[in-house]
Amino acid sequence: MMLEILQSIASGIPLSIALTIVAFVSGAVLGMPLCGMRASNAQPVRVLSGALVLTLRSIPPIVWLFFIFFGLGADFIQISPFEAAALGLGLITAANMAEIYRGALTAIHPGQWEAAAALNLPPLYRFVDVIGPQLFRIALPSGATYAIGLLKDTAIASTIGVPEIAFEAYHTSQRTFHSLDVYAVAGLFYILISLSLAALTRWADVKLRARVAR
Amino acid sequence: MTELFGFWWEWLPTLLSGLQLSLAVTAVALLFGIPLGLILALGVQSKRAVWHVLSLFIIETGRGAPALILLQFTYFGLPSAGIALSSFVSASLALAWCTGAYTSEIIRAGLDAVPHGQKEAAAAIGLTDWDALYFVILPLALRVSVPPLFGFAILMLQASSLCFAIALPELVSQAYVIGSNTFQYMQILLLAGLLYAVICIPATIAVAALEARLGRHTD
Numbered sequence: 001m002m003l004e005i006l007q008s009i010a011s012g013i014p015l016s017i018a019l020t021i022v023a024f025v026s027g028a029v030l031g032m033p034l035c036g037m038r039a040s041n042a043q044p045v046r047v048l049s050g051a052l053v054l055t056l057r058s059i060p061p062i063v064w065l066f067f068i069f070f071g072l073g074a075d076f077i078q079i080s081p082f083e084a085a086a087l088g089l090g091l092i093t094a095a096n097m098a099e100i101y102r103g104a105l106t107a108i109h110p111g112q113w114e115a116a117a118a119l120n121l122p123p124l125y126r127f128v129d130v131i132g133p134q135l136f137r138i139a140l141p142s143g144a145t146y147a148i149g150l151l152k153d154t155a156i157a158s159t160i161g162v163p164e165i166a167f168e169a170y171h172t173s174q175r176t177f178h179s180l181d182v183y184a185v186a187g188l189f190y191i192l193i194s195l196s197l198a199a200l201t202r203w204a205d206v207k208l209r210a211r212v213a214r
Numbered sequence: 215m216t217e218l219f220g221f222w223w224e225w226l227p228t229l230l231s232g233l234q235l236s237l238a239v240t241a242v243a244l245l246f247g248i249p250l251g252l253i254l255a256l257g258v259q260s261k262r263a264v265w266h267v268l269s270l271f272i273i274e275t276g277r278g279a280p281a282l283i284l285l286q287f288t289y290f291g292l293p294s295a296g297i298a299l300s301s302f303v304s305a306s307l308a309l310a311w312c313t314g315a316y317t318s319e320i321i322r323a324g325l326d327a328v329p330h331g332q333k334e335a336a337a338a339i340g341l342t343d344w345d346a347l348y349f350v351i352l353p354l355a356l357r358v359s360v361p362p363l364f365g366f367a368i369l370m371l372q373a374s375s376l377c378f379a380i381a382l383p384e385l386v387s388q389a390y391v392i393g394s395n396t397f398q399y400m401q402i403l404l405l406a407g408l409l410y411a412v413i414c415i416p417a418t419i420a421v422a423a424l425e426a427r428l429g430r431h432t433d
Binding site: 054055057058059060061062063064066067070071072074152153155156158159166169170173177178179180182183184186187188190191194195 | 274275278279280281282283284286287290291292293294295368372373375376378379386389390393397399400403404406407410411414415418419
């Protein structure tokens with residue numbers, strides 16, 4: 001019995017991880033222009049991007065997912081549950097990553113910008129070769145903490161029918177009536193994935209630090 | 215446009231009654247969860263192994279498992295162990311668990327921020343451990359913890375939307391029911407989102423201002 005419970009909940013693990021990765025990667029990429037806009041010299045751009053970040057972060061993820069899946073999905077575009085969840089969580093991630101990048105930017109010494117300018121590097125290379133690598137290293141721990149939170153937020157996708165861990169747990173509990181064990185196992189799976197993600201980040205952080213220290 | 219506002223006007227009272235329930239469940243969760251967080255923060259620092267391990271277990275499960283799983287655990291899971299709770303009680307229980315786990319970290323950071331000399335001074339003037347904690351350490355520690363605790367309260371209001379999954383008729387559930395009856399999901403979810411935004415955006419700005427104000431002297 002326990003084995004069956006374990007197996008059927010475990011069948012949701014790949015989608016939970018896939019959704020976390022897709023949402024995180026798209027959010028981490030979209031967060032960059034958003035962060036750039038927040039640091040812009042033009043006030044309208046700054047205000048608009050600030051309002052966007054605040055709105056994305058102030059409305060609960062479940063409302064975004066429902067809005068995209070039932071709202072947009074019913075009237076305008078054909079969208080699968082997974083795509084809707086990835087889009088919604090990706091947008092929320094973009095807002096949060098923009099804030100993380102912004103925090104990391106303030107931690108970079110202004111001399112780095114000046115030195116890059118003094119070397120007459122073109123703006124793109126100033127970012128790619130000088131600022132970007134430092135930004136990545138500083139943003140990594142907070143980004144990873146956010147990714148672990150995002151993994152737990154993917155459970156929300158079960159409400160629109162993405163067959164990930166929480167979804168499989170619900171259906172297993174309805175089928176077997178061993179709800180207590182089922183949800184304990186589901187919680188344990190999330191904790192185990194979080195722990196491995198945390199271990200992976202610590203390893204990456206140590207590696208990156210070692211390269212800088214040399 | 216007038217059609218949209220007419221639709222909103224018609225359903226606003228229903229959504230507001232849902233919002234009331236969202237706020238109620240958030241308030242109950244914070245009311246029980248923050249003191250729990252304080253107990254857990256002290257429990258983790260305890261030298262008694264039982265308290266240390268027990269506190270750590272509650273914290274790690276509360277932070278490690280998604281809030282949605284905690285909610286379903288208390289609502290669908292506990293009845294199979296013979297404890298059947300109403301959706302409001304199980305929602306409060308699960309969210310208080312979650313609140314306790316997260317706020318214990320916030321409060322622990324506050325406790326760590328109190329200079330060690332304060333504890334020594336309290337011992338030197340002969341205060342008992344309890345009195346030292348109550349009159350000296352906690353007032354200093356909580357001052358550090360207050361802005362992040364407010365920030366967490368905003369997140370908790372958002373997390374209360376997950377009670378949709380355990381059939382608590384809060385804001386999102388109400389919006390969903392109206393959507394499925396009228397087929398105007400987009401319009402009603404837009405209004406639900408606006409209601410959250412109207413509360414959370416000013417609150418976020420206020421917390422940031424409070425943080426800046428309290429942090430003024432530390433830099």
